Amino acid sequence: MAIDFTLTPEQKKVQMVARDFAENVLAQVVREADREPDPLKAFQLTKPAYVEAYKRGIAFGMLPKEYGGGGLTNIELILAAEEICAVDPGFACTVLVNGLALLPVWYWGTEEQKKRIMGAATSDSSGAWIAGYAASEPPGSPGGTANFDTPLPHPVGIGVTARQDGDSYVLNGRKYWPCNVGGWDGEGADVNLVVVRTDPEKGGTEGLSAVLVERGTPGVTYNIIDSFGHRLTPNSEIIFEDARIPANNLIEGTFGNGDLLINRNFAWSGPVAGIAAVGVARAAYEAALTWARTYTAGAPHPMIHFQNVGYVLGDVAARIEACRYFCWKAAHYIDEHGYHGELIGAMNKTYCTETLFDSVYKCMQVVGVNSADKKHMFEKYLREAAIFPIYDGGNFGMQRRRVHGVLASPGFNPRALMDNEFVEFTKDMETIDTIAHVEAKSPAHI
Ligand SMILES: Cc1cc2nc3c(=O)[nH]c(=O)nc-3n(C[C@H](O)[C@H](O)[C@H](O)COP(=O)(O)OP(=O)(O)OC[C@H]3O[C@@H](n4cnc5c(N)ncnc54)[C@H](O)[C@@H]3O)c2cc1C
Structure with a gap:
């Protein structure tokens, strides 16, 4: 039985550990830290939560067990990431970047570097290693x-x-x-x-x-x-x-080969960014649905009984479901193919982050003017969702360009992802679209 969306007991456990951390530890600091005008102080307010995440095996869960990490599969990682991102994707980004920094040491480092760097990361008694x-x-x-x-x-x-x-x-x-x-x-x-x-x-x-x-x-x-x-x-x-x-x-x-590192890194993080968008959209959707079920907007019944409200929220829910399973597929592909997913990671990230930005905005339209009141969090959801397409390798200049490079390669099999076939990403797929067909001009002439 190959296709089965039921989580295993281990996967469910990872999800529940992350949910418990997100809802009972992280959520306590999010509002105050997000409102803090000084960005360094805002980050520092998250330190106790980070130390707790470290102790619970979340901060370096993506590293292999051999070097002290949690040995999470990429599927498990994104199950955890969705829960954390539903509460705060900025905090999750800090954890994600631990992986972007140290996984290349695992892929390409010497044994001495792996032991020295990953060993230090995973054995820090303060729990603040970053x-x-x-x-x-x-x-x-x-x-x-x-x-x-x-x-x-x-x-x-x-x-x-x-x-x-x-x-x-x-x-x-x-x-x-x-x-x-x-x-x-x-x-x-x-x-x-x-x-x-x-x-x-x-x-x-x-x-x-x-x-x-x-x-x-x-x-x-x-x-x-x-x-x-x-x-x-x-x-x-x-x-x-x-x-x-x-x-x-x-x-x-x-x-x-720093070019291959950048492509592999921003592809590994593709489903993490994709699921981050799912987490934020899920939070916005759940808040909008609760609002629609309880608020009447002056009518004799809650707003959910208006057709447009039900249709739009139904569409949003469908997009969240579709994106979640695309992320699972991309993470599974990366698990199956030695942490490579240069094509699917990019497709997954661009598709989910752009689809779900619009979904957060749709939730705001449904809620109406009260979504502009900061105390209801929709403005935060929108700010967070707007980051996804432009961070983690911008969707235009980096992620789509990688997809273009693969598709333009003569040997590319268009059914490769469907057939779970390895798509090797090579240097001859790079450089595409980096030089536009215009004569380079000095800034003074632009
Ligand atoms: C919250 C957050 C966290 C981040 N974390 C990190 C991190 O940990 N490490 C890190 O290194 N970076 C990080 N970044 C930066 C992030 O990875 C950016 O995505 C990256 O800098 C590339 O942005 P860009 O594509 O807009 O680049 P730019 O080079 O500024 O390009 C600007 C725009 O020009 C256009 N463009 C340029 N060239 C082309 C082209 N050849 N073809 C088509 N369009 C083109 C595109 O529209 C592109 O968006 C982070 C950013 C944010 C907001």
């Missing part, structure tokens, strides 16, 4: 992130450089947007995985690699970013000024 993953860069001309795999050399594409100098790499440049990187005090996470340009003469498919930057590295500073959504996770700018790291902090298997 990791960042820094690929994204600041806007500018050139600047930004979407064209990280452009075949052109520096300064187009990824701008942070890492020059080898004896037993060290020396980093210069800026990252912008990564969350967690500044840690609990804005002085640095315990470790940050940073995608850098190890060869400025080469393009994005040959010149990128990933390095580990540990807390306390001289020449690294952080500035926190004040964003409108996901306020419980801390986004930061990182500035590298002749920051020297040991050469053995290069993740060897990523040398010249």
Whole structure:
């Protein structure tokens, strides 16, 4: 019996552990932290909940048991993520990024790096250990992130450089947007995985690699970013000024393959982002349904008895169901194919995040003007839902481009996902759409 949507007892347990944590621990801090104007203080307000998540095996549940992690499958991970995101997707993003930072160490690191870094992450007595993953860069001309795999050399594409100098790499440049990187005090996470340009003469498919930057590295500073959504996770700018790291902090298997790391990472997180959108839409839908069942809008009966209200909420519920099972499929695919899902992860993320943004707005339309009153939370749901399509590898410049690259590949089998066949993601599927058919102009001429 292959297709069966019933959760196993283990899966149900993971879901219930996460639900209990979300509803009884995390929910206590969400409103106050979300209202806090200082983004670093907002993040710090979540620290006790994070420590509790750590103790309950949630913070590093995605890492393999062999290195002290929870050994969750990707299916189990997203079952837990839905529960946490229904309460706060920003907090869940902090946990997600622990995975984006450390799974590449598992995929491509040396045994020494795995033991040192994953071992530290999973054996911290304070329970506050946190990791960042820094690929994204600041806007500018050139600047930004979407064209990280452009075949052109520096300064187009990824701008942070890492020059080898004896037993060290020396980093210069800026990252912008990564969350967690500044840690609990804005002085640095315990470790940050940073995608850098190890060869400025080469393009994005040959010149990128990933390095580990540990807390306390001289020449690294952080500035926190004040964003409108996901306020419980801390986004930061990182500035590298002749920051020297040991050469053995290069993740060897990523040398010249930082492009593949970015694609694999933002595909692994595809169903996590997809299910985050499910969680937020679910919260908005449940709140709207409760409202419609109890509020009359001046009529002699609750609003749910109006046809439009029932139709719209029914459509929203259908979309949530459809997206949830697409996420399960994508996570299952990634479990089955050695943590690869470059195609399905991107399709899943774009589809769910865009479909469900509209569903949150539909819930607001149904509730009406009272959805604009902050005390009813719909404005928070909308702010959170608006982040999904633009974070975690933007849907336009990164995720759809990956899908395009695969579909344009001559050997692509259009039934591969349906048949659960492995779609190998290769470098010749990259660079697509990175150079538009216009002559490059200097900013002054744009
Ligand atoms: C809450 C949150 C958490 C985040 N966490 C992290 C993190 O932990 N680590 C990290 O590295 N980043 C993180 N980010 C950044 C995030 O991953 C962004 O998705 C990423 O920076 C890419 O954004 P972008 O595509 O808009 O990039 P940009 O380069 O700014 O592109 C801007 C826009 O230009 C257009 N565009 C550009 N090039 C193309 C093209 N070739 N084809 C088509 N359209 C194009 C697209 O419309 C694109 O959206 C986070 C962001 C947020 C909001």
